[in-house]
Amino acid sequence: MSALTSSIPTFDHDELIQSHPIATLMIDKGGVILFVNAAAEQLCNVSRAAMVGRVVYDVIRMDRSYRQRMNDPGYSALFAHRAEISVGARRSIFVDMQMVSYGQSGHRILALVPSQNEAELMGGAIGRSGRAAGAAASMLAHEIKNPLAGIKGAAQLLARKTDIGGERFTTLICAEVDRITTLIDQMEHFSRGQPIACSAINLYQAIHQAMEAVRARQLPDIRFFEDFDPSLPLVLGNHDAMVQILLNLVTNGCEALSGQRDGTVRIATAYRHGLSIDNGDGRGRIALPIEVSVSDNGPGVPAEIRGDLFDPFVTTKREGRGLGLALVAKLARDMGGTVQHMRDGEWTRFRIHLPAAPAGKGGAR
Template structure:
């Protein structure tokens, strides 16, 4: 419609277009957007299917992981990229698997200790009776025959029987986790000298030289649980003697390091096998065919009860096991020293075959 030349008038412009051409032009104008839209829908469907399949595989891997955990198989699974919520869930599941594995090992060890306690309880009574009978027989022999000849050997035999009884008690206390026994305080210098005397026959039999060096003052010499410490150090020394073999050399060195008493047992043997070093202080870990694997575990238990530590290292071609505990503050050793055979408590002594 066009404006008119005079006011109030109007004019019309009519354009005629063939119907066939109109339909073709309309189709030509419509099909490109339709094609683009259809292609977009197909691509979106393919991408959505691929994403759904990938996400489904990751979800199934999480499901399989928890199914294995529920079945008691605590194995890790790889965490694929990218890092998202599912990856964080897999990482958490792997951590859960580690914790459950550790708990399973703890439960197994607890069950082993429980069985051990039952076996030990059954054997302890008979074993103590045998030890008591042997000790009474030796004491009766000493009363009847006197101690002029072979008196020292007889006395060592009696003390070895007493020590064997202490070993049985320590074994039972470890298996049962008995904390009711009241510790007995003593001078660690006396304990070490007495221990050297007890170990002399074993060293002579094994052909091993044993040296004792004690550098402790009265203030740091008191040990709060003398019986436990004696059993612990003896276990360390026995291990060192077995590691050395005939012609070997073992040294016990006691000293004070700051506020800590440190007792080292040193040998020149090869040290623990590499495959056992990570779990060396765990129960039932041993490289000996006839061993039980409780010696070092008992020593670590003693260290824990003393509030101290147990560690080992290789130093200058030697194996060093160190048992440490804190010094008792404000207390000094009093009374008469009871070092056996008239020896001083501060001692540098050597036992050799």
């Protein structure tokens, strides 16, 4: 033995993994927990004695697809980004979950790393921004309604004198005024906690109305790209609230691209399995399979405000009030959904996840 190797200390591997800062569990081929370290106890808020010997998904609630893999000896590896889990009465958290094989006996190591941008997913107990936005909106409601009535009256007068081409825009103005007036009426109830009336809606009707309003502004140098899932079912939501969400997000994307020649705003829809949420309203976990995303290839949100992005009065715009994204979060949450911000390569993405309408329910709009 050389002097070099003799100076390397020996390690107690059990002690090493016990003190490891990442939540780590060992499970057997049937998913039974054999070992947990201190970080796992802290993350789950459950003692080692209460976890060892139980099936992992009986302790940690997770999506069915993950449960099936952990119960199947044929799956020795798993990686899931931002998987939603919950333990006991605690609210859901999002983790990066990785499972790898260990040894020859079918045992597996499961590591759970809390997602860094969990605060950017609005849902569950995250509601302070929505309450503050509702209070601010309630104060402004009366002042906004008066000029809206004047705008609608002027548009109706113009409609009598314009040609067919101009009638399209006066009709749009009247429709937008009615929508905003209805939205303000709803916003006045936000601070009292009254929910938005939700029914089965066609998401594409809301997208079409929002995009008509945006395109009417004739923004230069901005391309709009649509990537839609044609088989998407009806959404359990509110048409006017959905239009407002999309208008805010698309407008923000366009403003972020100001002065950029290759600016693109992308609107996409998809059906996503696995995401669910418990809003604490007694209904239990609600699946949120409907995704609509608004992305732009602008410079993105400054790192220093990403964690507070959905709080009211947080903005980088010189003339901004910082209420747009707070209202988006409030409306999404009141429809039982979530909104998430992320930076994906050169794209800034906002993803709305909503529940599907129950089967057999007709559309409201």
